[in-house]
Amino acid sequence: MGHENAGITRSAARVGAATMLSRVFGLARDTAFAVLFGTSFVADAFNLAFLIPNVFRRVVGEGNLNPAFVPVFTRILERDGEEAAGRFLRRAAGLLCVVLVGLVAVGMLAAGPLVHLYAHDWKSAPEDFRFAVGLLRLLFPSLLFAGLAALATAALNARRRFVVAALSPIVLNLGFLIGAAAAVPFASLTQRAVVFSIGGLLGGLAAWLVQLPTLRKSGLPIGVAWEPRDSEVLRVARLMGPGIIALGVVQLNLFVDTILALRLEEGSLSAMRLANRLVLLPMGVVGVAVSTASLPTLASQAAAEDRRAAVGTLAHSLKLLVTLLVPAAVGLILLARPIVTLLFQYGAFTAERSTPMTADTLVFYALGLPAFGLVRGLSQGFYSVQDTKTPVKIATAGMIVNVVLDVVLMIPLGLRGLALATSIAAWMNVWMSWALLRRHFGEIRGTGLWTSVVRVALASGALAAACVLGITWTAPLGDGVPARVAQVAVPMVLGIAALLGASFALRHHEMREILESLPGRGRRR
Numbered sequence: 001m002g003h004e005n006a007g008i009t010r011s012a013a014r015v016g017a018a019t020m021l022s023r024v025f026g027l028a029r030d031t032a033f034a035v036l037f038g039t040s041f042v043a044d045a046f047n048l049a050f051l052i053p054n055v056f057r058r059v060v061g062e063g064n065l066n067p068a069f070v071p072v073f074t075r076i077l078e079r080d081g082e083e084a085a086g087r088f089l090r091r092a093a094g095l096l097c098v099v100l101v102g103l104v105a106v107g108m109l110a111a112g113p114l115v116h117l118y119a120h121d122w123k124s125a126p127e128d129f130r131f132a133v134g135l136l137r138l139l140f141p142s143l144l145f146a147g148l149a150a151l152a153t154a155a156l157n158a159r160r161r162f163v164v165a166a167l168s169p170i171v172l173n174l175g176f177l178i179g180a181a182a183a184v185p186f187a188s189l190t191q192r193a194v195v196f197s198i199g200g201l202l203g204g205l206a207a208w209l210v211q212l213p214t215l216r217k218s219g220l221p222i223g224v225a226w227e228p229r230d231s232e233v234l235r236v237a238r239l240m241g242p243g244i245i246a247l248g249v250v251q252l253n254l255f256v257d258t259i260l261a262l263r264l265e266e267g268s269l270s271a272m273r274l275a276n277r278l279v280l281l282p283m284g285v286v287g288v289a290v291s292t293a294s295l296p297t298l299a300s301q302a303a304a305e306d307r308r309a310a311v312g313t314l315a316h317s318l319k320l321l322v323t324l325l326v327p328a329a330v331g332l333i334l335l336a337r338p339i340v341t342l343l344f345q346y347g348a349f350t351a352e353r354s355t356p357m358t359a360d361t362l363v364f365y366a367l368g369l370p371a372f373g374l375v376r377g378l379s380q381g382f383y384s385v386q387d388t389k390t391p392v393k394i395a396t397a398g399m400i401v402n403v404v405l406d407v408v409l410m411i412p413l414g415l416r417g418l419a420l421a422t423s424i425a426a427w428m429n430v431w432m433s434w435a436l437l438r439r440h441f442g443e444i445r446g447t448g449l450w451t452s453v454v455r456v457a458l459a460s461g462a463l464a465a466a467c468v469l470g471i472t473w474t475a476p477l478g479d480g481v482p483a484r485v486a487q488v489a490v491p492m493v494l495g496i497a498a499l500l501g502a503s504f505a506l507r508h509h510e511m512r513e514i515l516e517s518l519p520g521r522g523r524r525r
Contacts, residue, residue: 018166020285025173030277031343032180036196038348041128042189043270044262046197049135051258051273052114056103057146068236069154071383074300076232077158086221089155091233093148094224100147107140118255119262131190138197142204149208152215164214168207175203253399253425257418260406267354268415274344275361275419282328283372290320290377314381314437319452321377323510325370327460327499332366334467335491342484361419368423371430378433390436398429452510459502459511466498467491 037043069092077085107114111133115122122129153165179199183192212222227233261268297313332339340359345351382390402425409417470491477483503511 019169022167022169022173023281023285025170025177026277027281027343029173029176029180030274031346032177033196034274034344034349034354035347036180036183036192037189037270038267038350038354040189040270040348041266042131042193044267045128045132045135046193047269047273048115048118048258049132049139049197050200051254052118052136053107053140053143053146055254056107056143057150068383068388069151070158072232072236073155073158078300082219086219087225088230088232089151090221090223090225091227091230092236093151094226095228095233095237096147096151097144097224098226100144104140104144107143108137111136111140118258121262131193135193135197138194139201142201145201145204145208149204149211152208152211155215155220156211156218159218159220161214161218164211168211171210172200172203172207175206176200178203253402253422256403256406257422260410260418261415264410264415265357267357271354271357271361272415272418274340274358275365278339278343278362279332279365279369279372282325282332283369286321286324286328286373290317290373310381314377315449317377317380318374319449319510320514321373322370322453322456323508323514325373326456327463327495329366329369330460330464331467331492331495332369333363334464334471334495335488336360336362336366338471338484338487338491342488345484357415360416364413364416364419364423366423367420368426371423371426374430375426375433378430378437381437382433391433394429394432394436397432398425401425401428448509452508455503455506455508458506459499459508462498462502463495466494470494 033043033046037046073085073088076088115129115132115136119132122132149168153168156165176196176199179196179202182199183195186192186195216222257272258269261272337355337359340355340362341351344358345355349355379391382388402421405421405424406418409421411417413420468491470493471487474483474487474490477486500511500515
């Protein structure tokens, strides 16, 4: 048990490091986007055109494919060997290609109605509407590349080859950055958006291709086979069915958020997206890393019907999530304005309007950051026992709460209300997931989970005090890039030092384990 938990921590640290690098490139992409487009109509049009294919990507891509594919692939590999697992992978790829090509074709043909569905007010400005439709048609093929990349990622994760898969989004972001550089000479924002989109499209293709050599080295085949009646492929499809419904519910919630944001002042959708991207930085680094690293182990333990080991693995994953995401949330809340100023306040992104709109929204999203990660971590417990129906019920209940709170809270709080509604609904999802997971694993006791939570809370208090001190010291520095860097770096360094000092004083084992598992430290395997 201890060996497996340490292995999960090491794998999570490696995935987290790779994901962190990817997210840094993502932040560079977002900064370039903010400089090029600010919170203009063109920014909203691009975000909408990028959002719609991503709705389908999340349904048939990594968010749903990985938890359905990994347990089935792991069982085939352990039961029937590599040849059978490779045959299963080729057949899954064949079916996925057909589905994705069909979705891309339908999406491109229905681009006009899709834009109208989200933003029917734009039809009053025909040129703007046509531009958004054209941009959507340009970006829709990215769904095909994203889906194929997701399957390659799932196969590599199942073989515990986590790092290359986690690094592949860097290539996507590099494509966008190259597109941003190529767009600079164009004076027209619409022309810039087209060039930027082409860069992202090519980056998406490359993000799939870079995984193929590692896939081959891991002993898995590259290719497709058409066998739609294969029982194991159909099993993955059935397992994805409830997940598709659950993610469809999540996307319906995103759809409502998008429509409501487009009803607020101009640029609200872009501000919401940038704030969401910032809160997803620690979520992606920590939440995705821990859940990705833990699922293969949980799936193996569930297949062996070793409930005690599975409970220990699940509790360990939750402790890692709490240890890292609670301090991250505190830091984001306290440093929201300095971070947004440093990253985005250039060019068309103004201090008077764009920065406060984005920073205030970030604060309310950050309140839900630990919950976003815990929901994902708890979901791995359901997926490991091939229960994909319960997350549907949880997601549906959360969506209803979120939509109701959206309508109620946006009246007094505007865009901040939409972010707060998302955070409250996420915490409700944590409570429901925790309660319902006991049907499979019983009470999660004797694991030290609650002791770890108390230690994290105390250490996060020390971080908050140190951050406030750093903010006070650097406030008189004024503006300018060096001052902006100091206003983020000084409170952050002081906060991290206080967090680590308090964690060691409190003998917080998970924090020590995380530090020892960072790349370059601890045992190498």
